[in-house]
Amino acid sequence: MDEMNILIVDDDKSFVEKLEREFLLEDSFKIDKAYSIEEFYDKFEPYKYDYILLDIKFPHNKEGLELLEYIKENDSYVTVSMLSGYSDIATAVEAIGKGAETFFDKNAVSIKEIVLSSKSIIQKKILDKKIEILAKEKEEDEIIGEDSKILEIKRLIELVAQDGEATVLITGETGTGKELVARAIHKRGKRKDYPFIAVALTDLNRDSITAELFGYEKGAFTGADRRYHGLFEQAHKGVLFIDEIGELPMDIQTKLLRVFETRTIRRMGGNQDIKIDVQIITATNRDLYRLVKEGKFREDLYYRLRVFEINIPPLRERKSDIPFLAKYFLKQLFSKGRTTAKDFSRKAMNLFLEYNWPGNVRELKAVIESSALRCKLYRKEIITEEDLKGLLLKNKRETQIFTKPVITDNFNIYYEIAKYELNFINEALKETNGKKTLAWKLLGYKSRYAMLRRIKRILGEFPDLIDKYSYIRKLYGE
Known part of the structure; x- marks a missing residue:
């Protein structure tokens, strides 16, 4: 366990010192103490503490509950457990409702039990975080x-x-x-x-x-x-x-x-x-x-x-990785039951190796997903050259995608990259019959609006490009 920063807030100094000694038997705890409301405000900062033990009753009755609300408003991550020397079920329920993890009755449980339970709560919090993070990983x-x-x-x-x-x-x-x-x-x-x-x-x-x-x-x-x-x-x-x-x-x-x-x-x-x-x-x-x-x-x-x-x-500078990537993406789709295809024909793979991939790995993944889904329709086990029709730009007008641009004194690499990107957006819009809600997914943008902002930024820098792409001009020309 990483070192955990703990704050104990209680006006009973003898009790706090006993708690501190028990906690410090563990190497993984660093303890701060506050014996009053004023000391609490002096010590507390958002995201400074991992765990807070907080007494409910101070000289002005249940001020601990007010502090609990303040803590939860200012630090959404810290775990708080409440302490009390009075057996009051209604107060315990209220504390839990305001966000406390648990409630310790100082007359019913020992110092050691409080520390062991606190350690368990902290370990559970760490485990829950790990599970949450793992669940998000793909x-x-x-x-x-x-x-x-x-x-x-x-x-x-x-x-x-x-x-x-x-x-x-x-x-x-x-x-x-x-x-x-x-x-x-x-x-x-x-x-x-x-x-x-x-x-x-x-x-x-x-x-x-x-x-x-x-x-x-x-x-x-x-x-x-x-x-x-x-x-x-x-x-x-x-x-x-x-x-x-x-x-x-x-x-x-x-x-x-x-x-x-x-x-x-x-x-x-x-x-x-x-x-x-x-x-x-x-x-x-x-x-x-x-x-x-x-x-x-x-x-x-x-x-x-x-x-x-x-x-x-860019992918064009590491073409030896294309077969690895292609087979990896296809294997993922097959394992999820999204395609019947298990491999690529030699001609299909040759097309991948000859292509310049201006959209890089994102484009490769989108092409494989599209062709693999088509294979499922006909229960094909091999993705062939035929399945890639319309997915790779091949006509004569667009052969600059495959070839090295001619470099002159007026050559602008940013202009060339802008052309490549608009070319693909235009083709995606053509492929989806102008449906922006499908085109952005095909290209791998994070949202339809992200694609729109990208188009506007490119055209803001190079306004002359609007006339080169019919679908973009039709849908975004305004």
């Missing part, structure tokens, strides 16, 4: 590949995971698996027993980014009818993964920089700095250094983010 979280570049990434993941403190910047094209790397760092690291919280900034409205990241107090703005613990607080002791960090507005970049400098956050509408213990991982498919030079990203924040950088190569 087989797809594994990083598949034997290419030397992927093996190096796996080594870097182990290094930064075991460190557990370094800020990590993951870079790579869309669809390369940046979130998978972030999840692997969490899964293999010292923070694995605590939350992994992920957010893509493109999934949030600009006005809601601050509220989501930092939280807010009741009444902070119209509609804030309760206190909200933001993503930094939700990730306490774990990992916060912020995707699309290049989209962060400049004013919020300043607030994020303050988090790095002070390791504290402040909720919107609040006046209290809250200490946080979070490993921050960010990701982007944009050139942050270029954004810095253009004045769109703070240079000081850029260097804070890239304390440890992991770059994921």
Whole structure:
């Protein structure tokens, strides 16, 4: 068990000292004591304690219940058990209703029993967290590949995971698996027993980014009818993964920089700095250094983010991994009963190896899922070249997808990547007869709105591209 921080709040000094001695027989406990309401407020901070033992009655009667409410409002993670020298079932029931884990009658149970029960409660809390985290993990979280570049990434993941403190910047094209790397760092690291919280900034409205990241107090703005613990607080002791960090507005970049400098956050509408213990991982498919030079990203924040950088190569640069990935994805679908296909024909695999995969691993997975589902319709056991029709861009107009662009003095790599991405969105819309609710799933975006925001951002940079893609122009031209 990691060292657990415990706070005992009780005005009976003799009782508290006996409890402390019994707890300290265990190596894994660090004890703080408060003998009054005033001392409690001096010592208590959100996310500082793992477990609190709290007396119900102070000189002004049941003030312990008021403290319980205060604790639960300010720290959504801490476990609280109540103490009382009076056998009062109604009060015990009230305490449980307000969020207490259990109720100890000091006249009915011994000091040793309180400590043993508390230890059991803490261990159960840790186990419940592990089960919750495991339940959220998916087989797809594994990083598949034997290419030397992927093996190096796996080594870097182990290094930064075991460190557990370094800020990590993951870079790579869309669809390369940046979130998978972030999840692997969490899964293999010292923070694995605590939350992994992920957010893509493109999934949030600009006005809601601050509220989501930092939280807010009741009444902070119209509609804030309760206190909200933001993503930094939700990730306490774990990992916060912020995707699309290049989209962060400049004013919020300043607030994020303050988090790095002070390791504290402040909720919107609040006046209290809250200490946080979070490993921050960010990701982007944009050139942050270029954004810095253009004045769109703070240079000081850029260097804070890239304390440890992991770059994921595009799939076209590790084609030897394509057969491994293809068979892995197909095996998953078969094991779930979603297809009858068990393998690929040689021609189908050759197509995969010849293709340039501008959508990277995400595109490969989507293509295999689509073709595998078609095979189930006809109870086919082999995915053939025929099953890939319409899924890989092949006509003459689109052959730039397969070939290296001609580099001239006016060549712009970002423009070329933008064309590739819009090309695929256009094809997905064509394949789904213009149904945006199906197209975004086919392409692997996190939501329909994420796809829309991506289109608008690309067209904001390169407005001339709107005329090149008929379905995009028809649905998003306005």
